[in-house]
Amino acid sequence: MTPLTGYLLVAALLFAMGLAGALVRRNAILVLIGIELMLNAANLNFIAFWRYGPHPEALTGMMFAIFSIAIAAAEAAVGLGLVIAIYRHAQTTDLDKMNRMKG
Amino acid sequence: MTVVFYLIATLTLAGGLAAVLLKHLVHCALAVTVAFGGLALLFLSLDAQFAGFAQILVYIGAVAILIVFAILLTRGSELPKDGVFSRTWLVGLAIAAGVFSVLGWAVLESAQSLPQQSAVPAVTVHDIGNALVGRYVLPLEIVALLLTAATIGAVIVALHEKDGAQ
Numbered sequence: 001m002t003p004l005t006g007y008l009l010v011a012a013l014l015f016a017m018g019l020a021g022a023l024v025r026r027n028a029i030l031v032l033i034g035i036e037l038m039l040n041a042a043n044l045n046f047i048a049f050w051r052y053g054p055h056p057e058a059l060t061g062m063m064f065a066i067f068s069i070a071i072a073a074a075e076a077a078v079g080l081g082l083v084i085a086i087y088r089h090a091q092t093t094d095l096d097k098m099n100r101m102k103g
Numbered sequence: 104m105t106v107v108f109y110l111i112a113t114l115t116l117a118g119g120l121a122a123v124l125l126k127h128l129v130h131c132a133l134a135v136t137v138a139f140g141g142l143a144l145l146f147l148s149l150d151a152q153f154a155g156f157a158q159i160l161v162y163i164g165a166v167a168i169l170i171v172f173a174i175l176l177t178r179g180s181e182l183p184k185d186g187v188f189s190r191t192w193l194v195g196l197a198i199a200a201g202v203f204s205v206l207g208w209a210v211l212e213s214a215q216s217l218p219q220q221s222a223v224p225a226v227t228v229h230d231i232g233n234a235l236v237g238r239y240v241l242p243l244e245i246v247a248l249l250l251t252a253a254t255i256g257a258v259i260v261a262l263h264e265k266d267g268a269q
Contacts, residue, residue: 026189
């Protein structure tokens with residue numbers, strides 16, 4: 001197994017874990033944690049391809065990962081703000097109980 | 104493939120698995136912090152020092168703390184009575200397993216055509232800074248604007264009270 005394959009497999013496994021977390025857990029915060037894991041798995045792919053790609057000095061994969069980290073921080077802030085707003089409204093963060101479009 | 108890679112990969116995957124499976128939300132937040140740390144170590148082992156330290160700063164320093172705050176503010180530390188997994192957990196698990204099998208199959212099938220060993224890229228933080236204010240200056244400004252808007256938006260969303268509640 002080459003190093004790049006190893007990193008790609010770790011990223012694929014991490015992505016699947018994040019997806020499973022986002023799909024099977026009831027708590028909205030856990031869904032956000034799953035989404036963060038998926039974003040991180042994508043970042044790992046970018047960095048791995050940057051490292052083993054033919055032109056690492058062009059910095060494309062590295063830049064994509066850095067911007068992706070910045071976007072993920074914004075996403076976490078807005079997502080957790082939404083969770084807190086929904087909790088204040090519905091007194092729960094259980095996604096199975098949020099089954100109405102109209103409060 | 105060194106021993107170090109296997110150790111870091113095991114740590115990261117164990118953290119991710121624990122974050123998804125543990126019952127208590129606070130434990131999940133701690134486990135996901137371990138996974139973020141493992142990912143930072145993976146970045147460092149890929150010679151991406153800047154991304155590794157940015158990962159530690161942003162994820163362990165900010166996102167993990169935000170998650171803990173959200174858990175405390177929503178009383179998420181109490182265990183729900185009717186289980187932590189959704190009613191449709193089997194479907195979700197099947198989808199995740201399907202996605203992983205497709206991704207793993209694609210990686211293993213293309214293993215021969217992927218690039219093999221290569222020299223350590225001679226990229227310094229100086230180069231990254233030059234690229235950020237040179238070629239990538241427009242995305243940098245857009246990200247700065249987005250972060251400002253997202254922070255203000257998050258505060259407004261979380262502050263919003265229903266009319267007459269205050």
